[in-house]
Amino acid sequence: xxxxxxxxxxxxxxxxxxxxxxxxxxxxxxxxxxxxxxxxxxxxxxxxxxxxxxxxxxxxxxxxxxxxxxxxxxxxxxxxxxxxxxxx
Numbered sequence: 395x396x397x398x399x400x401x402x403x404x405x406x407x408x409x410x411x412x413x414x415x416x417x418x419x420x421x422x423x424x425x426x427x428x429x430x431x432x433x434x435x436x437x438x439x440x441x442x443x444x445x446x447x448x449x450x451x452x453x454x455x456x457x458x459x460x461x462x463x464x465x466x467x468x469x470x471x472x473x474x475x476x477x478x479x480x481x482x
Contacts, residue, residue, distance in 0.1 A: 423466050423467055424466070424470055425466060426466045426469035429457075429473045429474075430457060430458065430461060432473075432477075433454065433457075433476050433477055434454075436480045436482045437454070437476075437480060440481065442479070449476075449479060450476045450479050453475055453476040456469075457469045457470075457472035457473045460472065
């Protein structure tokens with residue numbers, strides 16, 4: 395009986411740990427609409443060569459597609475990459 399109680403307690407503690415680890419990653423996600431607005435503002439001010447402009451435009455299109463599909467995490471990754479190219 396003590397082993398069963400100890401196993402249940404250990405399972406509960408393990409699950410709580412997984413939840414605690416997963417929550418900060420989810421909470422750090424920025425709404426893609428906000429990040430897209432920031433990226434477009436930075437893009438309007440930036441001076442890019444043709445290759446970088448093409449890459450930023452491609453990343454923006456991918457981000458919009460993912461944002462429209464309510465996939466903020468992947469959209470934010472594309473926008474972060476675009477912001478890096480923009481020097482932000």
